[in-house]
Structures are given as structure tokens and as C-alpha cells.
Amino acid sequence: MGSDRPKKYEKLIINNKRLDGRTLDELRPVKIEVGVIPSADGSAYIEIGNTKVLAAVHGPKEMFPKHQMNENRAVLNVRYAMLPFSTTERVRPGPSRRSNEISKVTRHALESVIFLEEFPRLAINLTLDIIQADAGTRATAITAGAVALAHAGIPMKSLVAATAVGKIDGKLALDLNGPEDNFGETDMPIAMTSTDKNITLLQMDGDFTKEEFKKALGIVKNSIEPLFEAQRKALQDYYK
Amino acid sequence: MTNIKIIPKKDKKEEIKKETVDNSTDKENKTKDIDTGKKANKIVLPGDELIKSIDYIAGHGTYREGNKIYSKLSGILKNRDHVISVIPLAGKYVPKARDFIIGEVSYITFSNWKVDFGYPSEATLPMLGVPEYIENGVDLTKYYKRGDLIFAAISSVTKGMIIQLTMKDKKARKLYSGKVIFISSPKVPRVIGKEGTMISMIKNKTGCIINVGQNGWIWIKGDNEALATKAIKMVEQYSHKSGLTNMISDFLDKELKKVGPPEKKGEQR
Known part of the structure; x- marks a missing residue:
């Protein structure tokens, strides 16, 4: 792995600082905007570092196709898509194995906080479009999706924010960026609720030892608060 | 015949409150910490902890977990008679019986x-x-x-x-005839106002007949339809601000000066 690295990325950590100047347990700068799509019931635009995501909520509305309708609760439909221009190489539009998987895990991450039983027979459609990808797209999409759902007035137990923790050059680091994700060893996206810090998504790509895993969870729990604050601030500012 | 009957009644509760205030100013001060107050509308978001007590009832827009009450919507916090509720700022209309x-x-x-x-x-x-x-x-x-x-x-x-x-x-x-405008349904209580103050004010000033449906459809008929529409849209836009009735009243007065006061007509359908 290390041998394929370009010279620029030979060392990802220099003097306990990462290449973009962050410390190991620092998040990338966050910017969230609410209500960017007037035609949607709820929407949010988020920038975490160079990752940019647009989230839109339509609904609750009629469920289609009808055979998937649930008599007792609403159905959350999540569509995650990387736009063709989001990476250096063109992404083929349309569903793929990867985008289907991420749509599914994102749905599970958000479904658990929504009071779906308040809207029987209906559907809530959440669209997550990755405008620019620079690692951590699913985590960023979940953070944006939660804000868009809150903006749409959908009852939720709490907000959800997500970030990734990974291993680069043998050290644990929070919120990996593009090169760190590409040339690092491990990447573990985690989504948490704002009230109790319950985990609603946890995936892992790569290896962690048991100790490293516990430590990684601890890092996320301690450092995820700025994301919730950014979400709250964006929503509060919108209503001011 | 206007259809939403608004009977401005003198609040007995308020009178009683005023009497009790003089006797127990200390108690008032204590409860003020929890009271959201009339002027400042506190905006809460999903997952915000509203209160940690079992003496309160979790009303609309909230849920209880253990001894804490949390908000489940983004909206304005209300605390009335030990019932804590959140009035939503957005969302779709959910039909209820008797609406x-x-x-x-x-x-x-x-x-x-x-x-x-x-x-x-x-x-x-x-x-x-x-x-x-x-x-x-x-x-x-x-x-x-x-x-x-x-x-x-x-x-x-x-x-x-x-x-x-x-x-x-x-x-x-x-x-019959008239026109229908659509607003988002969580704003309907604001359009009606406390005991109908807002809507009756708009009705009186514009001389229109207005029917407000809880689903956010509003039917307007009268000569000043356009002005009434403007006023209602303004209420929708600034619904989270305080002192809205005065603001709309001033706006209508200013606009009516240009046009002249509405002709008073007999009751009509």
C-alpha cells in the first residue's frame, strides 16, 4: 500500500499534524446551510472540508410503488448518488452497487430516530447528492440528511451526525480527508444521535485491533459535538 | 355570516393571575426560569432537552424518556399549565377529528x-x-x-x-366564488391568532370574508382580496416573530391609506 503512494503523500503525519494542518482528533471545517431548495419540503447544503453534499426531503407523501406501502408506519426512501462531476474521474450516473449500499445504510442510520409511526401509509423521500467527494461522503450525507429532515418538520428523536475515524501511518485520526482515506490503512464511519450518543451506523473498511477500536469509538464520542453544534446553529439561524 | 366565530372573552384566568401575582411575587420569579415568556419565542430543535422533571406533561411535539422531556420537532417552545409543547415551524398537515x-x-x-x-x-x-x-x-x-x-x-x-x-x-x-390561497399548515394557528385576534383584525380592516382551514387552505372573498392575501402571506413569512399582530395592523393601515377604507357592506355569503 505504502509503496504506491505518490511522493506528496509519503508521510501523512508530520510532527503530530496532518497534511492539512489538523491535529489527529480534529474535524474538518463545517459549513451548513438550511432551506437551499425552495421546491423541497426540507433541504440542507453541507460542506465538510472539500466534501459537499446537497440533501432534500420530499414528503410525507403518497407511497409509490403502492405494494411497498406500510399500513402502520411511513417508509423512508433514501437515494444517495454521486454526481458525475463529483470526483476527478467521471462517475457513471445511475444506481450502482456502492450507491445502493450507502443508500441502505444511510436509511438505517436515519430511520431509527424518526417517528415513522406518525405517518402511516406514507413515504418520506430523502435525496442525497454528492456534489464534490473528498472522503467521508456517507458520513457527510447523514449529517446533511438529518438537518434536511428537521427542516421539513418531520418528528425526530434527535439529530444525527456522522464522521469517520481511521488509521493513517499507524495512528488513529478523526475525519479522514481524500488522500488520508486513499493511502491510510483503515476507515470507520460512525453515526451518532445527539441526545445519548447512540450509534446508528458503524462500518469498517480495513483492520483495527480491539484496543484501537475502543479508542476510536472514544475519539468520535468526544469530538463529534462540533458537528451537532453546526447543525443546531444552521437551523437556529434559518429561523432567526 | 362569517364562519369562524371569534368571541373576545375576558380571561378570567388572567384576572385571577393578576390577583395572585401581588401576593406571591417570589413564586412568580421562581417559575419564570421555566416560563418561556410572552415576548421571547424560544426556538427548539429535535432532540433538545426541554425539562428534567416529572411534574410536567409532554404535549404536542415532544416526547418523554425517563424523567426528561425532549423536543421532536423544530419549533417554538410553549409551556402552559404544566404541559410542555412545541409548536412546529414546518411540516405537513396531519388530519385530526373535529378539525x-x-x-x-x-x-x-x-x-x-x-x-x-x-x-x-x-x-x-x-x-x-x-x-x-x-x-x-x-x-x-x-x-x-x-x-x-x-x-x-x-x-x-x-x-x-x-x-x-x-x-x-x-x-x-x-x-361560492372567492379565491383560495395556500399556506403551510403549522402557520395556521398564527394566522388565526390568540382567540382569533389576528384573523378578525385582517377581516375588519380589509372587509373580506375569510375562512381558514386547518390544512392551510384559506378562502378569501371581498374587494380587498389582494391586500388580505398579502397580509396572510406576511403572517406566514414572519410567523416566528413576536409582536406580529401590531406589525400586520400597521401594514394594513399603511396600505389602506393608499386605497381608502373598505366599503362596508351588509353580511353576505
């Missing part, structure tokens, strides 16, 4: 009317829901045609969201 709605008859079956009122599934107005006695086999278009607007009450909503309407109510009626 009044404005809807459009969308099609007619042999025994009932289907009414579209902006909810994903249509409501049903059965033959029995009409004050007149209808004999079997009579053409139902005699009563309500396709495209007719009605101001109706919801008689029942089942768990599976089968909605039944009724016209057997004093307020319920068919709406």
Missing part, C-alpha cells in the same frame, strides 16, 4: 364525494354527512359538483388514515 378543513370535491361515486384537501390520501364525504336527506339513486352532483369548494369538519380519522368528513355542522358550508 375544519377547506377541500375541493375531486370526484363522485354513487354514494359519496371524494375531497382533495392537500393530504396524500383523499377524504370521503358520505351521503349521511350532508344535512339534507338524500334518497337512494339521486344524482349527487345536485349537492356538490366536481371542483366545488367546501368548508367541512373532519368527523373521524382511522389509524389507517381513512378520513371522513361531515357537513352537519353550523360552520360547515359550500364556498
Whole structure:
């Protein structure tokens, strides 16, 4: 792995600082905007570092196709898509194995906080479009999706924010960026609720030892608060 | 006949409160910490902890977990009579029994009317829901045609969201001419105002007849339709701000100066 690295990325950590100047347990700068799509019931635009995501909520509305309708609760439909221009190489539009998987895990991450039983027979459609990808797209999409759902007035137990923790050059680091994700060893996206810090998504790509895993969870729990604050601030500012 | 009757009644509660205030100023100060206050509208977001106490009831827009009450919506925090609730700032209308709605008859079956009122599934107005006695086999278009607007009450909503309407109510009626505007339904309480202050003020100043459906459809008829529409849209836009009634009142006064006061007409339908 290390041998394929370009010279620029030979060392990802220099003097306990990462290449973009962050410390190991620092998040990338966050910017969230609410209500960017007037035609949607709820929407949010988020920038975490160079990752940019647009989230839109339509609904609750009629469920289609009808055979998937649930008599007792609403159905959350999540569509995650990387736009063709989001990476250096063109992404083929349309569903793929990867985008289907991420749509599914994102749905599970958000479904658990929504009071779906308040809207029987209906559907809530959440669209997550990755405008620019620079690692951590699913985590960023979940953070944006939660804000868009809150903006749409959908009852939720709490907000959800997500970030990734990974291993680069043998050290644990929070919120990996593009090169760190590409040339690092491990990447573990985690989504948490704002009230109790319950985990609603946890995936892992790569290896962690048991100790490293516990430590990684601890890092996320301690450092995820700025994301919730950014979400709250964006929503509060919108209503001011 | 205006259909939303607003009886400005003098609050007995307030009078009692005023009396008690003099006796127990200390107690007032203590409760003020929890009180959201009249002027400052506190905006809460989903997952915000509202209070940690079992002496309060979790009202609309909130949920209880253990001894804490959390918000489940983004909205304005209200605390009245030990019931904590959140008035939402956005969201879709969820039909409730005994709500009044404005809807459009969308099609007619042999025994009932289907009414579209902006909810994903249509409501049903059965033959029995009409004050007149209808004999079997009579053409139902005699009563309500396709495209007719009605101001109706919801008689029942089942768990599976089968909605039944009724016209057997004093307020319920068919709406002739006029126009309908749409606002988001969480803003409807603001348009009506406390005990109807806002809507009666708009009615009086513009001289329009206005019917407000809980689903966010508002029917307006009168010479100053455009001005009334503007005022209602303003209420919707600034719904989270305090002192809104005065603001709208000033706005209407300013606009009416340009046009002149509305002609007073007799009660009309």
C-alpha cells in the first residue's frame, strides 16, 4: 500500500499534524446551510472540508410503488448518488452497487430516530447528492440528511451526525480527508444521535485491533459535538 | 355570516393571575426560569432537552424518556399549565377529528364525494354527512359538483388514515366564488391568532370574508382580496416573530391609506 503512494503523500503525519494542518482528533471545517431548495419540503447544503453534499426531503407523501406501502408506519426512501462531476474521474450516473449500499445504510442510520409511526401509509423521500467527494461522503450525507429532515418538520428523536475515524501511518485520526482515506490503512464511519450518543451506523473498511477500536469509538464520542453544534446553529439561524 | 366565530372573552384566568401575582411575587420569579415568556419565542430543535422533571406533561411535539422531556420537532417552545409543547415551524398537515378543513370535491361515486384537501390520501364525504336527506339513486352532483369548494369538519380519522368528513355542522358550508390561497399548515394557528385576534383584525380592516382551514387552505372573498392575501402571506413569512399582530395592523393601515377604507357592506355569503 505504502509503496504506491505518490511522493506528496509519503508521510501523512508530520510532527503530530496532518497534511492539512489538523491535529489527529480534529474535524474538518463545517459549513451548513438550511432551506437551499425552495421546491423541497426540507433541504440542507453541507460542506465538510472539500466534501459537499446537497440533501432534500420530499414528503410525507403518497407511497409509490403502492405494494411497498406500510399500513402502520411511513417508509423512508433514501437515494444517495454521486454526481458525475463529483470526483476527478467521471462517475457513471445511475444506481450502482456502492450507491445502493450507502443508500441502505444511510436509511438505517436515519430511520431509527424518526417517528415513522406518525405517518402511516406514507413515504418520506430523502435525496442525497454528492456534489464534490473528498472522503467521508456517507458520513457527510447523514449529517446533511438529518438537518434536511428537521427542516421539513418531520418528528425526530434527535439529530444525527456522522464522521469517520481511521488509521493513517499507524495512528488513529478523526475525519479522514481524500488522500488520508486513499493511502491510510483503515476507515470507520460512525453515526451518532445527539441526545445519548447512540450509534446508528458503524462500518469498517480495513483492520483495527480491539484496543484501537475502543479508542476510536472514544475519539468520535468526544469530538463529534462540533458537528451537532453546526447543525443546531444552521437551523437556529434559518429561523432567526 | 362569517364562519369562524371569534368571541373576545375576558380571561378570567388572567384576572385571577393578576390577583395572585401581588401576593406571591417570589413564586412568580421562581417559575419564570421555566416560563418561556410572552415576548421571547424560544426556538427548539429535535432532540433538545426541554425539562428534567416529572411534574410536567409532554404535549404536542415532544416526547418523554425517563424523567426528561425532549423536543421532536423544530419549533417554538410553549409551556402552559404544566404541559410542555412545541409548536412546529414546518411540516405537513396531519388530519385530526373535529378539525375544519377547506377541500375541493375531486370526484363522485354513487354514494359519496371524494375531497382533495392537500393530504396524500383523499377524504370521503358520505351521503349521511350532508344535512339534507338524500334518497337512494339521486344524482349527487345536485349537492356538490366536481371542483366545488367546501368548508367541512373532519368527523373521524382511522389509524389507517381513512378520513371522513361531515357537513352537519353550523360552520360547515359550500364556498361560492372567492379565491383560495395556500399556506403551510403549522402557520395556521398564527394566522388565526390568540382567540382569533389576528384573523378578525385582517377581516375588519380589509372587509373580506375569510375562512381558514386547518390544512392551510384559506378562502378569501371581498374587494380587498389582494391586500388580505398579502397580509396572510406576511403572517406566514414572519410567523416566528413576536409582536406580529401590531406589525400586520400597521401594514394594513399603511396600505389602506393608499386605497381608502373598505366599503362596508351588509353580511353576505
